[in-house]
Amino acid sequence: MRAFLKGVAASVTALVMTAGAAWADPYAPYAGETLVVSFPAHPHFTAVMKVLPRFTEETGIEVEVDLLQYLKMREKQTLELTKSRGDYDLIAYVVFSKADYVYADQLENLAKYFMNPKLADPHYNADDLIDAYVSNISLVGGEKGYLPGPLASAYGIPFGSETSILGYRTDIFEKHGLTVPETYDDLLDLACRIPELEPGMGGLSSRAASGHHASHAFLLHLAPLGGRIFDEQWTPIVNNEAGVAAAEALKTIVGCGPEGAQTFGFAESGAAFLQGQTAMFLDTTVFAGQVNDPTKSKVAGLVGWAPHPMGVRRGSQTGGFGVAIPRNAENKEAAFLLMQWLTSPRVDKMIALAGGNPSRYSTHADPEVNETFPHMATFGEALKHADPDWRPIIPVWGKINADLGTALSKVLTEDLDIQEALDGVAERARATMDEAGYYTWQQ
Secondary structure (H helix, E strand, O other): OOHHHHHHHHHOHHHHHOOHHHHHOOOHHHOOOEEEEEEEOOHHHHHHHHHOHHHHHHHOOEEEEEEEOHHHHHHHHHHHOOOOOOOOOEEEEEHHHHHHHHHOOOEOOOHHHHOOOOOOOOOOOHHHEOHHHHHHHHEEOOHHHOOOOOOOEEOOEEEEEEOEEEEEEHHHHHHHOOOOOOEHHHHHHHHHHHHHHOOOOEEEEOOOOOOHHHHHHHHHHHOOOOOOOEOOOOOEOOOOHHHHHHHHHHHHHHHOOOOOHHHOOHHHHHHHHHOOOEEEEEEEHHHHHHHOOOOOOOOOOOEEEEEOOEOOOOOEOOEEEEEEOEOOOOOHHHHHHHHHHHOOHHHHHHHHHOOOOOOEHHHHHOHHHHHHOOOHHHHHHHHOOEOOOOOOOOOOHHHHHHHHHHHHHHHHHOOOOHHHHHHHHHHHHHHHHHHHOOOOOOO
């Protein structure tokens, strides 16, 4: 899983340890340089900003942060990466951007940096990075082009790992003697039983609004229920039995949810849970930071956490961000030092204690981190089941995903037949894949 980062980082350890005096201050050649980084306005990076000044204190390298709302950040990055010399030395990106940026040859392959004994920290411990996120955020060139494999290489490092997690109201569960759902049968049963037990309360908060919200919610269920968008030959199979089951699960959840659930995006779904309108919440771990904030939450101190329920297999989402060096960056070696520092075991823990989302197993298991955030150990266990292939990371996915979201919205709001809706998505997806050349080598 971590073949590239683990192998390269380990291979330079002995070489670096022989450098002797060079380790007196590996940052000295870059002191006084100013790095410009592109980060999103996001809870993880709010925590990062609290820790980032330490980098300058320790290294003498200045850092300027261009902090933008995600879509504006993505738009500006797209412009900057096409220039012969861009303004950014380091960028944060989501996994979709990995496919776009690498395919356009806009990111640095990290091999030469990890091979450089003057730059590579022998204590970096790449083996500690969460497997699924190295596969998801870092690797390109392996299986399917975006997963691990013999020829895969790393173009970024996970930085703020998220997975799907189940939040539940401990007071409601205790009041009615309910058991935390471990399977999808349990989850769907409780989603519709809770409104009967607690009139006026929805069972489970979910995204459902037309577009990427509906498709995201569907995909949350597709992987655990045994489904995929494509088979190994890129034939769309979203309309098979597992796909229909995932859509039926989403329809059940939304139907037993709070008033207006069909229109919920991530913000609305989260707000319903925070305001006590639902008894369960199934979505990204990044949401946990708001639950015990009394200025935002009416359920502070009343929420427990459990892994994403199991269908035919474990398969929670992989999300969050990575950091990468643009090909047109001006200060690439100093940018690598910042990337390595930010994602190191020591700083991963510092960011977690500041409220960020760690990307290392050791941080999730750390006693001090768990004393501050008791849910972190549960999140670490959930991350072991994160599925790096829960959605395809290919350049044409955006178009297919938008179509999927529109079709599912019609299922939820217009009662369009599920099989008919997914058959249409599969037919249009096949045409898109054909046009993009995915069937060129098939006989």
